[in-house]
Amino acid sequence: MASSETDPFSSSNPTASSENNSFSTFPLPSSENDVYSNSAASSDDLRSASPVCMHKFRLYETRSKFYMVGRDKSRTYWRVLKIDRMDLSKLNIREDSAVYTENECSDLLRRIHEGNKSTGGLKFVSTCYGIVGFIKFLGPYYMLLITKRRQIGTICGHPIYGVSRSEMIPLPNAAVWSSIAIPKNENRYKKLLCSVDLTKDFFFSYSYQVMRSLQKNICDNETGHALYETMFVWNEFLTRGIRNHLHNTIWTVALVYGFFKQGTLSLDGRDFKLTLIARRSRHYAGTRYVRSASNLKSLHFSFDF
Numbered sequence: 001m002a003s004s005e006t007d008p009f010s011s012s013n014p015t016a017s018s019e020n021n022s023f024s025t026f027p028l029p030s031s032e033n034d035v036y037s038n039s040a041a042s043s044d045d046l047r048s049a050s051p052v053c054m055h056k057f058r059l060y061e062t063r064s065k066f067y068m069v070g071r072d073k074s075r076t077y078w079r080v081l082k083i084d085r086m087d088l089s090k091l092n093i094r095e096d097s098a099v100y101t102e103n104e105c106s107d108l109l110r111r112i113h114e115g116n117k118s119t120g121g122l123k124f125v126s127t128c129y130g131i132v133g134f135i136k137f138l139g140p141y142y143m144l145l146i147t148k149r150r151q152i153g154t155i156c157g158h159p160i161y162g163v164s165r166s167e168m169i170p171l172p173n174a175a176v177w178s179s180i181a182i183p184k185n186e187n188r189y190k191k192l193l194c195s196v197d198l199t200k201d202f203f204f205s206y207s208y209q210v211m212r213s214l215q216k217n218i219c220d221n222e223t224g225h226a227l228y229e230t231m232f233v234w235n236e237f238l239t240r241g242i243r244n245h246l247h248n249t250i251w252t253v254a255l256v257y258g259f260f261k262q263g264t265l266s267l268d269g270r271d272f273k274l275t276l277i278a279r280r281s282r283h284y285a286g287t288r289y290v291r292s293a294s295n296l297k298s299l300h301f302s303f304d305f
Contacts, residue, residue, distance in 0.1 A: 052077050053206040054250055057128045059145070060109075061085075063119040063173055066143070067112070068131075069105060070251060078105045081251055085173050088140045088180065093245045125169070130206075130253035132166065132198070133238020137190065138183040141171045144238065146198075146253060153262035155275060158208030160260060163198040202234065203260045204253045211256050211279065232256055232279040257282070 054070035054077070061067070066083040078100040084092035100108075113122040132144035148165035168190070170177060204210065209217050211232040228236050228249060234257040243249055259278040264271055 054079065055129070055206055057130065057251075059125040059128055059169075061123050061125050061173075062112070062116050062121070063175075066125070066171070067122070068128075068251070071102075075102055078102060079250070080105075081246075083143070083171065085171050086176060088172060088176070091134055091136075091141055091241045091245065093242055095246050095248075095251075126167065128167075129161075130204070131239070131242065131251050132253065132255060133235045134171075134241050135193065135238055137186055139180065139186045140177070142190075143169045143171060144235075145169065152203060152260055153275065155205070155208050155210070155214070158205055160203055160205045160208065160210060162260075163202050163204075163255075166198045168194065198255070201259060202255050202257055204255050206253070210260075210277070211254055228252075228254055231281040231283055232258075234280075234282050236282060 052072045055073045057068055057070045059066060059068050064084070064086050066085060068081040068083065070079045070081070071077060080096040082094045082096075109122065116122060126145065126147055128145040128147050129149045130146045132146060134141050134143055136142070145167050146163050146165075147167045149161040150164045151159050152162045153160045172180070209227055211227060211230050227233065228239060228243060234255045239249070239252045242252060257280045259276070261276045263274050265274055
């Protein structure tokens with residue numbers, strides 16, 4: 001389905017008005033091929049910096065696209081992800097390779113809004129804390145987001161979070177959704193996935209590889225795809241599509257299903273912190289009482305003391 005919406009990632013996008021509007025405080029960077037990318041030329045120090053962890057995201061929408069803006073904890077590193085809403089047959093995701101400042105992002109947001117006023121402009125959807133993944137049942141794709149988190153502990157100074165709230169958002173807009181025939185079993189499969197309560201027994205970290213033991217993290221500072229392919233990342237399949245598209249993992253969170261508990265103990269007048277982590281393999285997701293078999297490639301649990 002063709003769209004008349006102005007694409008801010010295209011070099012054909014006209015220069016928009018610089019007047020102030022309600023979107024000026026919501027930053028959004030542009031693509032490496034965008035005519036607005038020159039506005040970030042002064043951020044060479046950010047471009048050359050090594051990849052950092054993004055801790056907070058904001059999701060926006062136009063009629064034909066979702067735009068997700070991510071930033072680091074210090075608000076000095078801003079990136080953008082564009083998700084197509086019109087192609088129902090495949091997952092179409094595009095990432096901006098440029099790094100922007102907050103002001104540069106705010107400026108581009110105004111341009112996107114002005115350039116797409118004829119189709120409703122740019123609208124804020126939600127604040128979120130990472131993408132759990134994308135999934136397609138019998139109909140269109142859905143995006144799973146963490147919309148609320150809580151800190152449950154720290155390891156070597158790295159915060160560990162639990163999920164307080166999540167949301168499943170269909171990619172098609174309302175007009176496209178109403179024009180397609182949804183199979184009768186679609187809602188059944190959605191309910192099955194939503195029956196998994198991510199607010200219980202799931203945890204993650206942006207900067208610490210919580211799916212690995214402390215010993216492995218000390219001996220081997222592995223990053224990227226290999227971490228998601230370990231047996232203890234619950235949403236490995238859900239994130240596979242976006243990871244294969246972008247060849248990175250900065251937009252997704254690696255959820256671990258299991259148990260995390262920290263406590264402070266006092267011994268001979270000295271306080272120390274005790275951390276217990278239990279991880280359940282994604283290959284054997286059943287309870288211990290239901291699934292008791294194991295093989296040479298997978299185990300039920302992994303414990304850290």
